[in-house]
Amino acid sequence: MTENLNHDRWLADIRSRVGEVAASEASTRQRGGALLIDVREDSERATGTPDGALGLSRGFLELRIEQAEPDRQREILVLCGSGQRSLLAAEALQRMGYRRVSSVAGGMGAWKAAGLPVTAGVLDSDAAERYARQVLLPQVGEAGQAKLGAARVVVIGAGGLGAPVLLYLAAAGLGHITLIDDDRVERSNLHRQVIHADSRVGLGKAESSRMTLAALNPRVRVEVVTDRLRAGNVETLIRDHDVVIDGADNFATRYLLAAATRRIGIPMVYAAIERFTGQASVFDPRREDSPCYRCLFPEPPSAADAPNCSEAGVLGVLPGLVGMVQATEALKLLLGIGQPLVGRLLTYDALAMRFREFTLHRDPHCPGCGAEARFDGYADLERLCAATG
Known part of the structure; x- marks a missing residue:
């Protein structure tokens, strides 16, 4: 019980520093020029990802974000499965100097529930896992x-x-x-x-x-x-x-x-x-x-x-x-x-x-x-x- 309470307080503290936006608002901002990053693993994205989202797994975010988006003033929206990993990812981006970062509340689940556009995964789960290190290359993807x-x-x-x-x-x-x-x-x-x-x-x-x-x-x-x-x-x-x-x-x-x-x-x-x-x-x-x-x-x-x-x-x-x-x-x-x-x-x-x-x-x-x-x-x-x- 105490552990769950501490975890909730920890997430609340991150939310207060990062901020969240609803999935529908994130879609509107994306159409206005914001960069939407899906930080789920390759195997998760294989089942579908928001239209126009950049797939960049959480474990490689800090290593590859500067190559993908060097402009630290651009608005960035971070999405995961349920909205927790994206909070941590958004906080990491803030520490790297990205000023306009928000997490998508509810993650991919909320995105689908809102009926927002989804691109079917190009690769199935086996291919996504098998070729994961090659797909990470921007020249391949x-x-x-x-x-x-x-x-x-x-x-x-x-x-x-x-x-x-x-x-x-x-x-x-x-x-x-x-x-x-x-x-x-x-x-x-x-x-x-x-x-x-x-x-x-x-x-x-x-x-x-x-x-x-x-x-x-x-x-x-x-x-x-x-x-x-x-x-x-x-x-x-x-x-x-x-x-x-x-x-x-x-x-x-x-x-x-x-x-x-x-x-x-x-x-x-x-x-x-x-x-x-x-x-x-x-x-x-x-x-x-x-x-x-x-x-x-x-x-x-x-x-x-x-x-x-x-x-x-x-x-x-x-x-x-x-x-x-x-x-x-x-x-x-x-x-x-x-x-x-x-x-x-x-x-x-x-x-x-x-x-x-x-x-x-x-x-x-x-x-x-x-x-x-x-x-x-x-x-x-x-x-x-x-x-x-």
Whole structure:
């Protein structure tokens, strides 16, 4: 009894310093320019939040309010579930120097009872909890997370590069991942292809990857294609996707991808690794200033000049780092944030622990995208790569 009395007195003391407004009055002030902040947890807001409210959980309020609203003179209204957390949040904002702060009496319950407009939660409770730390980013938010959930990405290869790309895209909440790989897991893969396991040696890489991703995030739909990318299927397999991730280990596949992504108009996130070095870039045919893969490699090099991992060897951690660069670039493209690696080639030297960036201009004489470029069919590209050995 005494504890309840003390608690009530404590809340009354805060009310006297902070002040409360009715939900209907808060709505009127919001329309007049006040900022309404919903300080409930992400999982609570998933069921709905006041129209136009900024979602900022109570535990992160002091850390993020200055970024969200640097003007300490703007009127701020704070809402929670029942009106108690919002009092504490409003008091905290006052201590930070925000002068015009009030708590919404009765919280979300009072808001709904007054029949005021509510926006349905973009994310369900599972997604709100699963992606909570990512949704906190202003550049992502619930709308951005919903974009990721609606996105379709195709990953070519579940090897050294594909493994980290697949893991991180699935963890980030991609809605649909198409994985194309016709190879099988070998024990020599395991030091770098961390999506597989020793117990799956001999199993198809695509199916092994699907099993891992299902355990990591069952919300993501993973479609596996146990076939090799060829002239006859390249457009069919990559069409209707938002981004193509190049995790291939051969030039024939890359030249097919370069041509197909350019013809269809899908950005291609490129990377390659060898021994202790790696490189990455983005080729985006939707942009007039973007070079294409053949601006970088006009003609396929010989096998002697560009050996694969089984011939030259590779440091196991190297594809993990470069693959995460690819995953990052894919997320940026899907969210429309940051500056993608278009027109830039990022290189990494693991021995020196050094990144370098080179400008990659669009080549007016490029056989893939230049003024005189001609397309004689995907089969012609296959023959071109085969001729180099």
